[in-house]
Amino acid sequence: xxxxxxxxxxxxxxxxxxxxxxACALLSVSIAHYARAQAGADAGAxxxxxxxxxxxxxxxxxxxxxxxxxxxxxxxxxxxxxxxEAVGVAAHRQEFMTLVQDTEDCSFTYGGNPVDGVYMVDNxxxxxxxxEPLEGPxxxxxxxSLKAIDGKxxxxxxxxxxxxxxxxxxxxxxxxxxxxxxxxGDETIDQWRLSRLxxxxxxxxxRLYISREAADAAGLLTADGSEAGTIHARSVLVDRKTCNxxxxxxxxxxxxxx
Numbered sequence: 548x549x550x551x552x553x554x555x556x557x558x559x560x561x562x563x564x565x566x567x568x569x570a571c572a573l574l575s576v577s578i579a580h581y582a583r584a585q586a587g588a589d590a591g592a593x594x595x596x597x598x599x600x601x602x603x604x605x606x607x608x609x610x611x612x613x614x615x616x617x618x619x620x621x622x623x624x625x626x627x628x629x630x631x632e633a634v635g636v637a638a639h640r641q642e643f644m645t646l647v648q649d650t651e652d653c654s655f656t657y658g659g660n661p662v663d664g665v666y667m668v669d670n671x672x673x674x675x676x677x678x679e680p681l682e683g684p685x686x687x688x689x690x691x692s693l694k695a696i697d698g699k700x701x702x703x704x705x706x707x708x709x710x711x712x713x714x715x716x717x718x719x720x721x722x723x724x725x726x727x728x729x730x731x732g733d734e735t736i737d738q739w740r741l742s743r744l745x746x747x748x749x750x751x752x753x754r755l756y757i758s759r760e761a762a763d764a765a766g767l768l769t770a771d772g773s774e775a776g777t778i779h780a781r782s783v784l785v786d787r788k789t790c791n792x793x794x795x796x797x798x799x800x801x802x803x804x805x
Contacts, residue, residue, distance in 0.1 A: 616787025664761035727753035
């Protein structure tokens with residue numbers, strides 16, 4: 548399965564996404580307080596900020612995978628601008644070029660069978676590039692801890708880690724020679740929790756993500772090393788135009804200028 552650019556940031560733009568949701572909260576308060584000041588309606592300020600936040604949150608949920616330069620990010624900016632326009636505030640754009648990861652290929656086979664629903668995990672400042680397929684026996688490693696892998700030889704393996712288990716980690720596996728990790732998640736794993744797990748180790752190691760449902764269907768949750776897996780993965784850094792959104796001297800997406 549080949550993953551396109553719009554799908555990558557399910558797992559690769561956690562910091563940007565969380566910042567924008569924080570900006571959503573700040574923005575809603577800003578708009579509500581501005582409207583309150585204009586109308587002199589102090590009593591309605593709390594309800595106003597709640598309404599704006601809910602409206603923007605609902606709007607943003609229509610546009611996932613908000614990579615810089617993408618149509619979904621542009622639609623999210625337009626939603627913010629509409630909220631400002633509704634209270635008579637002019638929003639200004641500061642455009643610039645930035646680098647984003649573009650996935651050229653991402654696939655995983657287990658026991659010779661293609662596994663659906665596998666995605667690259669954020670590889671930090673470096674693009675995820677494999678010049679040749681990565682192969683190795685696939686081993687289920689529980690939460691990835693020393694206790695979970697006691698008695699298991701993970702040297703040279705593709706380890707499967709259950710991110711929903713308490714104290715999940717990937718660093719111990721790489722310390723003991725695992726070639727790559729496939730992280731299994733479910734509805735309890737949000738972008739912040741996965742980001743903390745992902746950044747608990749160095750960036751230049753291959754990591755993939757798969758849902759529990761897909762992992763179970765592929766047999767990864769019972770993998771004992773008797774079947775091999777193969778990862779094909781390559782992403783590149785490409786230039787994209789994006790922008791900051793400003794209201795006066797205050798940047799909506801990330802703070803104010805000095």
